[in-house]
Amino acid sequence: MVYNFKIITNNELVFEKYGKEFEVDYKPGSFEELLLRVRDEVHNGAKLLTHPLTGSIKPNETPFKTVYVKKGKGATNIDYDSVVMIENAIITTRKFKIRFPVMPDNVRADFALIDLSLMESAISAVTQA
Amino acid sequence: MNLKLELGYIKISDIQFSNESKVENGVLYVNPEDIINLVKEDENIASCAVDIARPGESIRITPVKDVIEPRVKVEGPGEIFPGVIGKVNRVGEGRTHVLKGAAVVTTGRIVGFQEGIIDMVGEGAKYTPFSQTLNLVLTMEPVDGLRPHEHEKALRFAGLKTAVFLGELGRNVEPDEIETFETLNVKEGIEKYPDLPRVAYVQMLQSQGLMHDTYVYGVDAKRTLSTIIMPTEIMDGAILSGNCVSSTDKNTTYHHLNNPVIHDLFKAHGKTLNFAGMIITNENVYLADKERSSDWASKLCQYLGVDGAIVSQEGFGNPDTDLIMNAKKIETVGVKTVIITDEYAGRDGRSQSLADADPLANAVVTGGNANMVIHLPKLDKVIGHINFVDTIAGGFDGSLHEDGTIECEVQIITGATNELGFSKLSAR
Numbered sequence: 001m002v003y004n005f006k007i008i009t010n011n012e013l014v015f016e017k018y019g020k021e022f023e024v025d026y027k028p029g030s031f032e033e034l035l036l037r038v039r040d041e042v043h044n045g046a047k048l049l050t051h052p053l054t055g056s057i058k059p060n061e062t063p064f065k066t067v068y069v070k071k072g073k074g075a076t077n078i079d080y081d082s083v084v085m086i087e088n089a090i091i092t093t094r095k096f097k098i099r100f101p102v103m104p105d106n107v108r109a110d111f112a113l114i115d116l117s118l119m120e121s122a123i124s125a126v127t128q129a
Numbered sequence: 130m131n132l133k134l135e136l137g138y139i140k141i142s143d144i145q146f147s148n149e150s151k152v153e154n155g156v157l158y159v160n161p162e163d164i165i166n167l168v169k170e171d172e173n174i175a176s177c178a179v180d181i182a183r184p185g186e187s188i189r190i191t192p193v194k195d196v197i198e199p200r201v202k203v204e205g206p207g208e209i210f211p212g213v214i215g216k217v218n219r220v221g222e223g224r225t226h227v228l229k230g231a232a233v234v235t236t237g238r239i240v241g242f243q244e245g246i247i248d249m250v251g252e253g254a255k256y257t258p259f260s261q262t263l264n265l266v267l268t269m270e271p272v273d274g275l276r277p278h279e280h281e282k283a284l285r286f287a288g289l290k291t292a293v294f295l296g297e298l299g300r301n302v303e304p305d306e307i308e309t310f311e312t313l314n315v316k317e318g319i320e321k322y323p324d325l326p327r328v329a330y331v332q333m334l335q336s337q338g339l340m341h342d343t344y345v346y347g348v349d350a351k352r353t354l355s356t357i358i359m360p361t362e363i364m365d366g367a368i369l370s371g372n373c374v375s376s377t378d379k380n381t382t383y384h385h386l387n388n389p390v391i392h393d394l395f396k397a398h399g400k401t402l403n404f405a406g407m408i409i410t411n412e413n414v415y416l417a418d419k420e421r422s423s424d425w426a427s428k429l430c431q432y433l434g435v436d437g438a439i440v441s442q443e444g445f446g447n448p449d450t451d452l453i454m455n456a457k458k459i460e461t462v463g464v465k466t467v468i469i470t471d472e473y474a475g476r477d478g479r480s481q482s483l484a485d486a487d488p489l490a491n492a493v494v495t496g497g498n499a500n501m502v503i504h505l506p507k508l509d510k511v512i513g514h515i516n517f518v519d520t521i522a523g524g525f526d527g528s529l530h531e532d533g534t535i536e537c538e539v540q541i542i543t544g545a546t547n548e549l550g551f552s553k554l555s556a557r
Contacts, residue, residue, distance in 0.1 A: 053446030056375035107241030117339035122415040
């Protein structure tokens, strides 16, 4: 099966779970860097399928973020709703200061699991679309 | 026939440990062994400690998972928490007894960043309504290797079962006060109050995934379409919380049972407005779900032919998008809206408050700025796990000082900026 969406993530757990089945663009990095990667995709025509601020966990708590996008057809086909949504998410993220210089491994693992769970709740909908 | 529910309030003036669990002369006596045995029926729970926390005592409870008010159905169909603890059956009619003033508080480490503080005294007590309740606190530890999904469920059920057990103690106690809530059907409402503006309440339910879930008659809200519910059903526990994040603006089960938007709409009903109905809708992560659910909520408002709608939110971040979609689409079908939310406006309160906006969302009630910084004193006793304070929302690295005091944002407190308005923050 070929899907027209891709998963952008900085969460290795998401890559491990979905990497074989779907197109997963995995790169370690900060929460904000992940949103900037999504923004770049949106500027290249991708459409957001999930909200960039999934979960009620604050951007300065969880280091992990995963976003599903519909693949774009280039910068001449911009989805402006997606542009507004990702820009608002970046503005919101910058309001929160980084809090964890060193995060315990168990807490990191829990945040990764929650991010995965939030995205699991959307995967069946995305694959049926 | 109208839907009528009587809430019989049994006023609880104290909780005490005793050999026998009972309610007598306004005192809730609890045999802790009864609670421990009940909770440990679930083999996933290795241990359970039971504590009492009263208003004014030097006690800090953290991390808070849920708060639940003990209730029992004494007349009419169904049982409390239908489809979850009680059998699946319609609720919201007849009579329900409430142990008013008492609450079950559950704590436990599901994940390493578990949230929520209730201080029973001092600065923090000002910000949570649960500093004013007599709390029976359960601190539970799971068996080794229990995964977070199962752990969350075990704690959720333990709290609900305990609340139902305590509620049952009030079955044959004569209430101190009875309040009656009557829901007219659409036709009767229009005939009875032809000149009053008809107002609906649209409640948004957190429904994004692990630790972000809400259940309606036992159904995971993320799997639902927006629908109509009777407000009195909620008073019998039709909606309950599996939501463990963003303690400041999550709705605990206690909030649902006592939803102040519903209570205030009933108070105004027949006087300044006609409370025409209630719609519940979800907050999913998939954007098409957000579109679908808000389409549906606006369609139901349109169908009910209401003049106005109150829309309440739950949680932080992407629900702002659901909120704005709801407001925009409901306004577009000719219904005036007021939204209830809270703000993350930065510590100085000067940043943009929400992650989304629209010119049609032009009337807002706010629960306050969750980024406001407060200082909590050291308290004598901690129930739960204080070391999580550094890693929960609103705390920050170093927020737990060596002398036991805490510098944090108000969002660390359970219910501080609640988006049903069940809070103490006010500009007055």
